[in-house]
Amino acid sequence: MIKLIIFDLDDTLYNEIDFVYGGFMEVAVFLSNKYEINKDILFKDMVEILNSQGRGKIFDYICEKYHFEENIGNLVRIYRHHKPKIFLYNDAYEVLEKFKAKYKLGLITDGYKDTQWNKIKALNIEKYMDKIIVTDDYGKEYWKPSIRPFQMMLEYFNIKPEEAVYIGDNPNKDFLPCKELGINSIRIIRPIGDHMNTFLDEKHEANYNIKSLLELENILEELK
Ligand SMILES: [Mg+2]
Structure with a gap:
């Protein structure tokens, strides 16, 4: 589950x-x-x-x-x-609202810590997240594809890898640590983004590909 x-x-x-x-x-x-x-x-x-x-x-x-x-x-x-003017994708807003009461929610993000925290504040998503890990807060060795932020996340909730899913867009680094730990992985392929046309070997790719976060509900149902 x-x-x-x-x-x-x-x-x-x-x-x-x-x-x-x-x-x-x-x-x-x-x-x-x-x-x-x-x-x-x-x-x-x-x-x-x-x-x-x-x-x-x-x-x-x-x-x-x-x-x-x-x-x-x-x-x-x-x-x-700079102070970012950014907005959640509609599907992101919808699933965060919907899943908030149903699941524990976490965020794992790479990038310079001040920049990532500015984005988190601008998007106003702290209210949805039970645990946020900005990997740069812990050092470069915590950036994906390190397994360490994922281990931290699981330990924080005392949850087994198979009880968790990670959703990301970058096959270069998002899914390797999930595969290594046994966390279910889902790749979002949107019309826009640097990694949307990158396709790598199996160990870099997620267990599932989706085009919209609204497809998550079906997959979560399947994983039950
Ligand atoms: Mg990304």
């Missing part, structure tokens, strides 16, 4: 690109005020670099293009500490 439902955060409960764009705009405004270049042009450039080069060096490219003399670390800080 399933007693505990654990969720991933980014791209599982809300659309991470909204956070990314919000951070870009914050940096664009900062640079725009300093160098008198239109913020919307800078923002559009950042989005184009993201789409063509991926993450990692976006602010380096911008500074190079416009000959800005900037400390990249400072721009990253502005990005990471």
Whole structure:
């Protein structure tokens, strides 16, 4: 019987690109005020670099293009500490409301701790979660695919792995620890998200794939 439902955060409960764009705009405004270049042009450039080069060096490219003399670390800080304007996906809101009374609910999320906590506050999901683990609070060795945050979660509730499910979107790291511990795993494949077109070998993939969190009820029924 399933007693505990654990969720991933980014791209599982809300659309991470909204956070990314919000951070870009914050940096664009900062640079725009300093160098008198239109913020919307800078923002559009950042989005184009993201789409063509991926993450990692976006602010380096911008500074190079416009000959800005900037400390990249400072721009990253502005990005990471911006106040996010993000919203739960409709299906996420619906299942959290529905499952709150029925199951124990948990959250395991990677990413810089201040950033992840800002997202959690902005989404106002602490009221749903019986236990939140921001892996970065415990150190880099707790980031997925480490099994440690999952062990912590099970120990906190004193629940067996087979009584828990984890729902995430990233086959690179979300499901390996679940498979290792025996936690049921479910992959959400949404229309938008960095990992939606990534398909790996069996040990990286979840036990179930879904397109909407509304499909969870049937799977939980099946796992009974
Ligand atoms: Mg995710």
